[in-house]
Amino acid sequence: MNNSDGTKKGPFRAEVSFNRHIGQKYHRLGLDFTGAGAEAFGTSEPGQFGELELSKAALPEPGAIAKELTDCAERQILLRRPFSFADVQAEKNSTYVEILYRVVGPGSLRMSTLSGGDSISVIGPLGRGFCVPEGKKTALLVVGGMGAGPLLYLTKVLSENYPKIEVTAFAGAKTKNELPFERRLDEVSQGLGFSIAEFAKYGAKSLIATDDGTAGFEGTAADCFSEWLKESSLKSEDAIIYSCGPEAMLKQISEIAEKRNIDCQISMERMMACGIGLCQSCAVECKADGENESIYKLCCKDGPVFESKEVVFDL
């Protein structure tokens, strides 16, 4: 068996097509797969993820490393890093995958130096993504920071495969410059309105929330969503909530969904060593069927997308 290219989920080689800054905090990495990798990643669902091997990528020049990361930059990294997809485009002989990321440690520091033409090893697509139950007319996307990635890809898939579903995204960040989106935010709303070009191009409405009020609603994406929902005449059974972001936000969204009896799928995050069900480290506490006791499911295999009502939050 050829190990580099030939198993169902890799590892596959991907060629970097671009790697650029988005706003102050975020980056986007474009990857091109060919051959078996293109076939595998061409079937990716929104919410699924890939495991990137970054240990062989170079560190930035010492002067280009943020002060708070200089110590951790000295660490030799060992494990792959999981990232979900902000976009997937399957062409005839290749598949393009885009990843939204932030530089937070020794793995993503190395990731930030990748440039066009570089080759990296990727395992995937992994896990269970978002799904669309029958009969839904409205999709409500609540986005916290990096959570924008999988929800942008979901928006694209909804527009292509479920054109009758109306999509509204609520995207939050600490401040305007930390919004993880392409294109300038010329039409930033001061309340309601179309504002994020990347959602608009798929015909989705979007609202911005910033903690400091520098753009859109002053507060969190969850607060913005909650306010919007109060005004809305939405029928619960017509709607579905999709959310990805910090766990505190997911908890808040899950509570709102439960109170309003709206279906809700959330994408969870856990430290994971492998992403393929071997290490058992990415446990997510879930309610057990018909019992009071909880069970652990694996974020990498049973998730990362879970029904919000099954998750037991530890916050």
Place this chain on the structure above:
Amino acid sequence: MEENVDISVDFAGVGLANPVFTASGTCGYGDELADFTDVNQLGGFITKSITLKVRKGNATPRIVETNSGMLNAIGLANIGLDKFIEEKLPILEQFTTAVFVNVAGERIDEYVAVTERLVGEKAIAGLELNISCPNVSKGGISFGTEPQQVTEITSAVKKAAGEKILMVKLSPAVTDISVTARAAVDGGADALSLINTFPAMAIDIESRKAILANRTGGLSGPAIKPIAVYLLNKVYNEVARKSGTPILGLGGIRNASDAIEFIIAGASGVGVGTANFIEPGCTAKIVEGIKKYCARKEISNIKELIGSLLKGNNYSRQNVSHQKSPA
């Protein structure tokens, strides 16, 4: 020629196609690996720890990456013996590779009870006794540090194990690993496996709290390899060679060169753990690499390599006659 190299191993009476194992707790129950590699290319497969009752495991975070390594504190999360027999044994039965079940527990009678249930199963070549897990409050490592307890638990399980071979997995967290190794051999161990992970800790300096929910975890990966090679060679020289006990060497093996180091130090088998998380098909490459090395060194049978560490160091005169003359 690689095809003329015999890398099959007699491991305490079990014939293995090659010396490469997957380490317990790093490859689940076998089915998880199927998307990445052919389990039958392995010499041996060791399951995740099985306990009598289902165990949920620890809260998260259960892992954290450290310099050239990682800490884990999974807490022996497993589906329990009943479900293992019902759901996983049928999968393991289909493997042609030698299957070892890692057995854990809180009390000796639990280890014995699990062993008694498995002893009649044809799919299983042997058992690996986990007396060195650093991540559970009861049992685990506490059985593996007191020599008398090591002998006692080994002999109790050996009685229950019948024809199955019993391998005892040793902790590195002892004053002298040869003492626990000897205690296991005295108790009737057919084979030894070493090392399990090192008890270790990582702290978040911003919050001043331990990163793992369990506070401490076991260190694995390339960071521990030189220590593992040293301890294995020590056990080989001081205990295993004389008693004829084969050793499965574990600790940071990522490639064929790492594996060969362990074999030279005295290992009859080599276990790959953490590396599976990064390259889930790496074991097949390691098997190929060992063959290539043997061919290059004109070693026709891998038995010639086991415990073949020469005296002296790489620069001493004693070595000169074994080096090829410079071209």
